Every structure is written in C-alpha cells, then in structure tokens.
Amino acid sequence: MLLRIVAFALVLIVSSCSKHNDSVTPTPPDEGTEIAFQQKPWDNQKRGDIYYEIFVRSFADGNGDGKGDFKGISDKLDYLNSMGIKGIWLTPINPSPSYHGYDVTDYKAVNPDFGTMADFDEMLSKAHRLGIKVVIDFVINHTSAQHPWFKDAKASTSSTYRSWYLFAPTASIATTISQGKVPTVTQYNAKEWYNNGDGTSYYNVFWDQMPDLNLTNPDVVSAIYDAAKFWLDKGVDGFRLDAVKHAWQNATDPAQYKFWKDFYTQMQLYKPGVYLVGEVLDETSVVAPFYASLPALFNFKAYWKLTEFLNNTTYAKWYPKDFQDVENAYASFSSTFINATKLSNHDEDRTLSTLGNVEGKAKVAAAVLLTMPGQPYLYYGEEIGMKGLKATGDENIREPFLWTTGTDTYRPKWWTSTFSTNATVTPLEQQKASTTSFYSVYKKFMELRNTYPALATGKLSYGNIDSQTETAIVYYYRTATDNSEKLMVIHNFGALAKSMVVTGIKNPVAEQGGAKLLLKGGTYTASLPGYSSIVLEMN
Secondary structure, eight states: OEEEEEETTEEEEEESSSSOOOOOOOOOOOOOEEOOOOOOOOOSOOTTOOEEEEOHHHHOOSSSSSSOOHHHHHHHHHHHHHHTOOEEEEOOOSOOSSSSOOSOSOTTSOOGGGOOHHHHHHHHHHHHHTTOEEEEEEOOSBOOTTSHHHHHHHHOTTOTTGGGBOEEEGGGTTTOOSSOSSSOGGGSOGGGEEEOSSSEEEEOSSOTTSOBBOTTSHHHHHHHHHHHHHHHHHTOOEEEETTGGGGSSSTTOHHHHHHHHHHHHHHHHHSTTOEEEEOOOSOHHHHGGGGGTOSEEEOHHHHHHHHHHHHOGGGGGGHHHHHHHHHHHHHTTOTTOEEEOBSOOTTSOOHHHHTTTOHHHHHHHHHHHTTSSSOOEEETTGGGTOOOOGGGOGGGGSOOOOOOSSSOTTSOOSSOOSSSSTTTSOOHHHHTTOTTSHHHHHHHHHHHHHHOHHHHHOEEEOOOGGGOOOTTEEEEEEEOTTSSOEEEEEEEOSSSOEEEEEOSEEEEEEEETTOEEEEETTEEEEEEOTTOEEEEEEO
16 A cells, blocks of 8 residues: 655655655645544553663651651552552662762662661552562672771771772872783773872772772672562663773673672572663663673663654654664664663753753654653653753752642652742643643553553654655654554654645544544544644554
C-alpha cells in the first residue's frame, strides 16, 4: 500500500516498505470536520517499562521532619502506580556526610535521615505488591573520605586498607605510580591526586572527599560483591551503577570492560534476572562498548540531541535517524541491549529550564521520550514541569517536589527552593484538574506507551529525510514486533503551526498541544499548532 503524507510546504510519499521513498511539493493548509480521537483504554498492564528516578531527600516527607524519606516514598507509591510506573530508581540511600549521598560511609546500612531499615523493607514490600521494581544507586567507584576503610588507610602507610585505595609518593606522581587502576601513569591526571600530608597522595577523580577505590584489589572486589549481595538478598531488584567509565581512568581499558562483565555475571549468580543500568556520561562511541559488559546504559546522546533540536529546528527532522544510529551502535556490541532513555536527571539542568522555560517544548520532549524506543526514565518532578539550573548549585536541580498548594505536608523542607515554587510551578494536585497540564500530558502518553505494544516494544522506522524540506516536523513509525499494529507519530518541534495531509489512517489515537485531525472532501489533515504532537494508528 502506498501511504501519501502531505505536509504544509511538504508532500511525503511513504511506502509500507521498510525503506520509504519521499518526494516534495507544496500544499496549503486545509480545514474540515474535526475527527474524535480513539485512544484505547489502559488495562493497567505496564507494557511500557517506564522507570522513575527519585532523589530521596526531595521527593516526599512521610514523618514531618523536613526531609524526604522511605515512608514518604511508600505513601506515594500508589500515585506512581497510577501513572503506570514499572520501577523506581532511588538515589543513594546509604549513610553519607553529604546531602546527595554519593560519598558512602557504610554499604550495608541506610541513611538515618531517610528512616530505618524496617522503613525501607516496608517500602520495598509495598512496591513489590504494586508490581513496582526497586533499583538503588550503587556507588563503587569511590567511598566517602569518612568511610572506616579510608580513615584507616589514610592514617598509616602500613594499614591493611592502604591498598584498597590509590596511594602514591607525592613527589613522583607525575612520573610513576606503584599501584593503580591502569598500568601506566600517563593515564592519570596529576590534578586528581590529593596530598595526604605524609609524603603520599591519594587518587580522587571527583573530589578529595571521594577517594577512588582500587578495583584491581581482590579484597575490594570481594567487599563490593558482599555489599551487593546484602541488598539483593533483601529483595532489591537491581542497581543503578554510578560513574561506570571512571572505575578505570582510561575508559576504554580492556580491564575495565572485564571488571563490569565479571560484576554482572556475579550479580546474576546472586539473583537470576537481576537488573543493572550503568551511567556512562559520554558520546555514543564511548558508551556502546560497555554493552558487552552490562545489560542497560543511559542514553545521554538522545536527550542532548532532542533539546538541541527543540531549541533550534534547523536539523530537527533528523532526530529519528540520529536516534536509530545510536541504537545501531549499541547493537554492534549486544543484541539484547536495553536503551535506558531519559530527559534530565539529578546531575543536569531541568528539562524545562534547558528549553528556555517554554512549556510547549518540554511537553513535546515528554511525548518524544514516551513514543520512541527504549526503557524511558522520568526524573521526579518532570511530570509537573519542575525547573532548575545547576550553575549556582546542584541543589537547584534537586528541589522539593510540589504536591499541593496550601499546607503541603509531604513537601520536604530541607531546602528553600529558588526555581520550583508555587509561584513558578503548579503543584501536582492542582495540575490534575487541567487536561493540558504537564501532569496530564505525561499521564496520557504514559498510558499510550503502556497500552500500545507498538510504542512499548515496537520497531522504529522513518522516511527519506533527505527530501524533506520542512525541518521542524519530526515523524516516525512504530510497528509491533509481530506486525499486528503500526502507529505514526508526528511532532511539531517549532513554534509555528503546520498542517499535514495523511492517508492510510485506521484510527486517530491521541494528541498533545492542541493537534487535530480534520476531514474535508475525503482528505484527512493533521493540524499541528506549535509544539504539538499527534499519534495515528495506520492500516
């Protein structure tokens, strides 16, 4: 069947073959009778594999002490379940001297700010009753400088724990190292060594209060494995692995890939079916090889490209191809790769702020995330349009969640928000009343993903982008793996309205941003206001 798609100033001829052939001629926008959308009701099955990142201190305060905690999370699991969340990722829950928790002092305990181990167990149990998996941050590149291991190592050159970290003679750091994560000193930066005051210095890639562990030491590896087993035995479903590429200073060292592959193998022995997702903050060429070692990795490139194209539509039409190119790179290392897609996270400026506080852009970003392939992650608060820029402190991208106006008993108070306040962000409860709010857009597209197999796990295809003259229009197809269902998704990345004539429609499914499907004289036209999206089921 030949599918003909005519856009404002654009005609796309699209065949049903895997390779689409497009030609371009101008056509004016059209008007007609508005056709009602026919979105299938969600049956509460979580097909879309959607995860939710929780910065624990800022999410929900369940005991009134001003800090987010396990009880708060437990109380809000019903909300997450109603949104169709399949799993939650908790930022570090271990004891730590820092508010963010990424410098751990005890791998087998919980931070008392968040409650007791019993509180954690109760939260975990409730999550599992609701069919929600729990993944916890596991920070093994480094410990806190206050960890007993490091305090002992720092105190004496003869300490048993000295070799658990990376110490070297201060005078010779620039030329020689007696021990380390990689075989040659040239693979270390001298500025990343901190003078210990006893003629030696220790290595820390991030901060002197986060000394790096020596992961070539079998005793260290054994201790890390033991800590991981502790949490898996408690019922945790897996780990988000922090700073994966920094385990070795040389990100491409073969020993690094082997370490992570061995780690995954051991975790599978502890818990068959264990889930691991790694953070490799880098370009695709650096990320992809880690798929030979780990099952899932975060896709930063897709988010960077998405915000780039929403802020400048000159090359926006290429987004589907750019996305597919990344997946092709992943597939060259693993046929079973899990592409953990995302918008912003706890280390990045909030999505809405990155997009110049233009709400329409951020809603398109959500629609793209939830209709493209992958395992999407939502950062807490994205679904209500929270804002934040990290230039004046990372706390500003980790501000308390806004649950309601007035007396908001669950809103943490450990930090006075600058970016996300009642004056700048409508709290969740009040957003529920609006069909065009951030919450409503997220909920609609999450239900779409959880309802339609084509969106949940389907194949991606797109047309001949070379011949497409309208750069702000981004369109692609999602086809169910058994070919039983095919959806076309069209986004307007730009501020100006566009229209597109589409044939071969089976049912109009859903929209955001005011997009409409019009019928006049037997012709269907998708009317696309600025920053809008439409989903169509095709024959």
